[in-house]
Amino acid sequence: MKATTEHLTFKVPTRMDFINITPEIERLVKKSGIQEGLCLVNAMHITASVFINDDESGLHQDYKDWLEELAPHDPERYRHNRTGEDNGDAHHKRQIMGREVVVAVTKGKLDFGPWEQIFYGEFDGRRPKRVLVKVIGE
Amino acid sequence: MKATTEHLTFKVPTRMDFINITPEIERLVKKSGIQEGLCLVNAMHITASVFINDDESGLHQDYKDWLEELAPHDPERYRHNRTGEDNGDAHHKRQIMGREVVVAVTKGKLDFGPWEQIFYGEFDGRRPKRVLVKVIGE
Amino acid sequence: MKATTEHLTFKVPTRMDFINITPEIERLVKKSGIQEGLCLVNAMHITASVFINDDESGLHQDYKDWLEELAPHDPERYRHNRTGEDNGDAHHKRQIMGREVVVAVTKGKLDFGPWEQIFYGEFDGRRPKRVLVKVIGE
Numbered sequence: 318m319k320a321t322t323e324h325l326t327f328k329v330p331t332r333m334d335f336i337n338i339t340p341e342i343e344r345l346v347k348k349s350g351i352q353e354g355l356c357l358v359n360a361m362h363i364t365a366s367v368f369i370n371d372d373e374s375g376l377h378q379d380y381k382d383w384l385e386e387l388a389p390h391d392p393e394r395y396r397h398n399r400t401g402e403d404n405g406d407a408h409h410k411r412q413i414m415g416r417e418v419v420v421a422v423t424k425g426k427l428d429f430g431p432w433e434q435i436f437y438g439e440f441d442g443r444r445p446k447r448v449l450v451k452v453i454g455e
Numbered sequence: 456m457k458a459t460t461e462h463l464t465f466k467v468p469t470r471m472d473f474i475n476i477t478p479e480i481e482r483l484v485k486k487s488g489i490q491e492g493l494c495l496v497n498a499m500h501i502t503a504s505v506f507i508n509d510d511e512s513g514l515h516q517d518y519k520d521w522l523e524e525l526a527p528h529d530p531e532r533y534r535h536n537r538t539g540e541d542n543g544d545a546h547h548k549r550q551i552m553g554r555e556v557v558v559a560v561t562k563g564k565l566d567f568g569p570w571e572q573i574f575y576g577e578f579d580g581r582r583p584k585r586v587l588v589k590v591i592g593e
Numbered sequence: 594m595k596a597t598t599e600h601l602t603f604k605v606p607t608r609m610d611f612i613n614i615t616p617e618i619e620r621l622v623k624k625s626g627i628q629e630g631l632c633l634v635n636a637m638h639i640t641a642s643v644f645i646n647d648d649e650s651g652l653h654q655d656y657k658d659w660l661e662e663l664a665p666h667d668p669e670r671y672r673h674n675r676t677g678e679d680n681g682d683a684h685h686k687r688q689i690m691g692r693e694v695v696v697a698v699t700k701g702k703l704d705f706g707p708w709e710q711i712f713y714g715e716f717d718g719r720r721p722k723r724v725l726v727k728v729i730g731e
Contacts, residue, residue, distance in 0.1 A: 493631065517671045517685070521685055553688075566727070591729075
């Protein structure tokens with residue numbers, strides 16, 4: 318069994334945004350040399366997500382509006398913000414969108430359906446944050 | 456290390472429904488011959504889910520009502536639908552229910568608690584869509 | 594490839610609560626002797642979650658309030674409860690918080706960002722329930 322570990326760093330200039338990281342994950346899978354296995358991609362920060370969906374700007378704006386409805390950025394609303402933070406909402410948005418994805422690696426490539434793309438979801442940006450990419454297999 | 460890759464296809468006659476796919480996943484795990492490892496089961500389409508919960512019809516109707524409250528099928532509501540689609544809601548429902556499950560394989564079987572069952576969750580049906588099953592281990 | 598399977602049991606005295614299980618998972622990863630691989634941690638019951646977020650009591654109370662808003666414990670509300678249960682809400686809360694986490698194991702340890710901690714999330718407590726920990730790798 319082989320295993321490789323890589324990190325990606327993102328500094329998103331706004332509080333909330335989604336970045337298509339599929340090309341970078343494809344590159345890391347190729348670099349690993351693994352033909353058959355699993356690829357774990359996870360946010361290493363607890364106010365960010367990694368998720369798979371469509372690369373369509375209208376949908377991304379829909380997600381932002383919806384997450385803002387479900388967990389508004391209203392600093393007064395969250396007990397968590399009494400610790401001096403203002404990102405209570407981001408911890409909630411991340412639970413809706415998820416921490417990680419696990420993707421099959423088949424014949425050396427991410428084994429994807431027609432529209433699947435991997436996104437880094439940032440909910441408390443404006444500082445560098447990391448994503449972990451672990452590939453295991455043979 | 457061994458790895459097997461299989462695909463299942465579902466054509467759900469309605470827009471939204473849940474199908475218990477546990478027997479098919481059990482069959483594929485057995486077919487793989489893998490005794491100890493991990494089994495990834497994921498929707499290959501971004502308007503569908505794979506999730507684990509109870510096989511109880513009342514609960515499934517509760518989920519449908521709840522998802523409809525959280526992300527109504529109202530085509531006017533979503534920017535995504537300006538692309539010509541009418542499935543903006545399905546992309547949101549799928550984020551609540553998740554894309555994938557990872558299940559332990561122990562002594563050649565899915566290592567499940569007493570009520571765990573795997574479901575394919577369809578949110579934009581009436582056409583064939585695929586699920587990926589990847590088993591790795593020894 | 595090596596694989597180890599362990600179970601943890603929790604009896605939470607209240608209906609809903611979150612328990613930091615990180616030290617126990619770290620101990621099981623160390624015990625496995627696996628240096629590079631993946632660690633799956635999942636609830637074996639369908640009214641409980643395993644998730645990764647912050648160990649901050651204000652945030653945990655925020656989560657409880659938010660989950661109660663999204664899926665209130667109102668036994669009349671759920672068709673599922675016509676089966677004699679009163680935990681329909683718990684099946685919904687678990688979908689928001691997720692069933693499982695998959696964590697990279699690197700150099701014999703959980704490969705975590707600065708604030709990542711693993712929690713058992715209970716939504717229908719007051720009885721013993723189990724968590725599965727599967728580590729595979731080399």
